Amino acid sequence: xxxxxxxKEHVSKTITLTDEQFDYFFSHxxxxxxxxxxxxxxxxxxxxxxxxxxSGYLKSFFINDDMKMFILQFxxxxxxASDYNALYSGERATxxxxxxxxxxxxxxxxxxxxxxxREIHEGEHFFRWRTNKGYVATQKRLLSFMNNDAKHRYExxxxxxxxxxxxxxxxxxxxxxxxxxxxLSRLYHS
Amino acid sequence: xxxxxxxKEHVSKTITLTDEQFDYFFSHxxxxxxxxxxxxxxxxxxxxxxxxxxSGYLKSFFINDDMKMFILQFxxxxxxASDYNALYSGERATxxxxxxxxxxxxxxxxxxxxxxxREIHEGEHFFRWRTNKGYVATQKRLLSFMNNDAKHRYExxxxxxxxxxxxxxxxxxxxxxxxxxxxLSRLYHS
DNA sequence: TTATTTATGTGACCTACATCACATTTCAGG
DNA sequence: CCTGAAATGTGATGTAGGTCACATAAATAA
Numbered sequence: 001x002x003x004x005x006x007x008k009e010h011v012s013k014t015i016t017l018t019d020e021q022f023d024y025f026f027s028h029x030x031x032x033x034x035x036x037x038x039x040x041x042x043x044x045x046x047x048x049x050x051x052x053x054x055s056g057y058l059k060s061f062f063i064n065d066d067m068k069m070f071i072l073q074f075x076x077x078x079x080x081a082s083d084y085n086a087l088y089s090g091e092r093a094t095x096x097x098x099x100x101x102x103x104x105x106x107x108x109x110x111x112x113x114x115x116x117x118r119e120i121h122e123g124e125h126f127f128r129w130r131t132n133k134g135y136v137a138t139q140k141r142l143l144s145f146m147n148n149d150a151k152h153r154y155e156x157x158x159x160x161x162x163x164x165x166x167x168x169x170x171x172x173x174x175x176x177x178x179x180x181x182x183x184l185s186r187l188y189h190s
Numbered sequence: 191x192x193x194x195x196x197x198k199e200h201v202s203k204t205i206t207l208t209d210e211q212f213d214y215f216f217s218h219x220x221x222x223x224x225x226x227x228x229x230x231x232x233x234x235x236x237x238x239x240x241x242x243x244x245s246g247y248l249k250s251f252f253i254n255d256d257m258k259m260f261i262l263q264f265x266x267x268x269x270x271a272s273d274y275n276a277l278y279s280g281e282r283a284t285x286x287x288x289x290x291x292x293x294x295x296x297x298x299x300x301x302x303x304x305x306x307x308r309e310i311h312e313g314e315h316f317f318r319w320r321t322n323k324g325y326v327a328t329q330k331r332l333l334s335f336m337n338n339d340a341k342h343r344y345e346x347x348x349x350x351x352x353x354x355x356x357x358x359x360x361x362x363x364x365x366x367x368x369x370x371x372x373x374l375s376r377l378y379h380s
Numbered sequence: 381t382t383a384t385t386t387a388t389g390t391g392a393c394c395t396a397c398a399t400c401a402c403a404t405t406t407c408a409g410g
Numbered sequence: 411c412c413t414g415a416a417a418t419g420t421g422a423t424g425t426a427g428g429t430c431a432c433a434t435a436a437a438t439a440a
Contacts, residue, residue, distance in 0.1 A: 062333055070337060072329060072332070085329070088319075088326065089326075121314065124314045128318035131322050133278075135325040136274055136278065138329055140275070142332050143260060145336070147258075147260060149426070171387065171388085180429075181387085182389080183427055185389055185390080186390080339396070359417065361417070361418085370398055370399075371417085372397090372400095376419085379419075
């Protein structure tokens with residue numbers, strides 16, 4: 001399937017655009033490819049894009065002072081990724097985004113997103129709903145963090161995204177769950 | 191300050207509306223008062239409103255199977271509160287909202303919010319940005335949960351919201367931080 | 381293929397925080 | 411102003427999960 005079709009199908013789940021409107025919408029995106037391991041957003045960068053994943057897997061993550069990594073999100077096809085704090089506030093990136101596998105993405109600059117939101121009311125609607133879904137999902141994850149132990153969170157993750165298990169190194173799964181890789185290893189060998 | 195002025199000042203930080211537009215916007219809100227301890231949204235309720243706090247303090251929280259409480263958010267004046275999952279999905283409430291103190295709020299039904307978003311482009315813009323801020327804040331809190339220990343999170347909370355310390359029972363602060371009340375007590379007596 | 385890194389498994393031990401028990405203080409209602 | 415009910419403090423003890431150390435396996439480069 002073509003990038004344009006993938007995006008169209010995704011957007012159509014929330015809003016209805018005429019073909020002309022969608023052509024215009026799509027014209028603001030730039031197609032890019034990245035290699036496995038490549039950095040898309042690095043800490044300290046100026047952030048001006050968000051990324052719509054066409055193929056492959058990204059991760060957005062934070063590195064603390066002890067060089068320990070915490071994964072905020074895995075991004076799979078039709079998901080969006082960026083450092084949304086930096087993107088909306090204009091501050092430098094504190095969150096990194098890089099490629100777990102080779103990946104194809106569509107880039108949308110913050111400027112163009114705001115332009116599209118201004119020019120196409122439905123576009124603004126789309127981005128409101130997308131953000132809202134992200135908000136609710138993050139809140140659920142926060143609750144799960146407070147409420148459940150590591151084993152429970154591990155099972156939850158696998159139930160929700162079975163594909164991750166085969167594609168993503170266990171280290172990264174551990175970083176997502178907020179446990180050490182040793183603990184994760186013990187969890188699923190029991 | 192009047193409810194209308196409080197909301198206007200709040201909304202003006204993100205968007206510009208003419209007086210007529212704002213009058214129309216405001217006409218969709220309903221003023222309500224609640225007593226300390228009163229439930230605004232209870233688990234299992236049908237949720238059709240979100241609440242803009244004019245005065246007082248609310249909390250939104252989740253109760254797990256062991257009857258343990260987890261606080262998602264304290265809502266203070268000019269903050270919004272609801273069960274946003276239930277509100278957007280139409281499902282029953284899993285998150286409760288109640289009053290820590292006597293409170294005045296403005297209620298906006300989900301229907302009216304969507305109506306306003308449809309009729310006033312700037313309105314949609316406002317709600318998109320508000321949600322985005324919530325999203326980023328929740329993501330930061332999630333990171334803090336993974337990264338920092340209870341003491342660090344405690345100091346972070348007090349630095350950000352010093353007023354909470356005097357108004358909100360320590361139990362609730364503990365529930366927000368995700369530690370037992372005993373542990374919290376030990377943290378700040380050392 | 382082999383060499384060299386990088387990911388994973390597993391034991392021993394440590395620590396932050398939970399839980400339970402009970403004392404003490406604070407507060408709201410009569 | 412008293413009185414019972416919450417809220418808070420504090421000790422003793424348990425446990426999930428961290429950290430360190432090293433073995434093994436898998437992936438990537440040469």
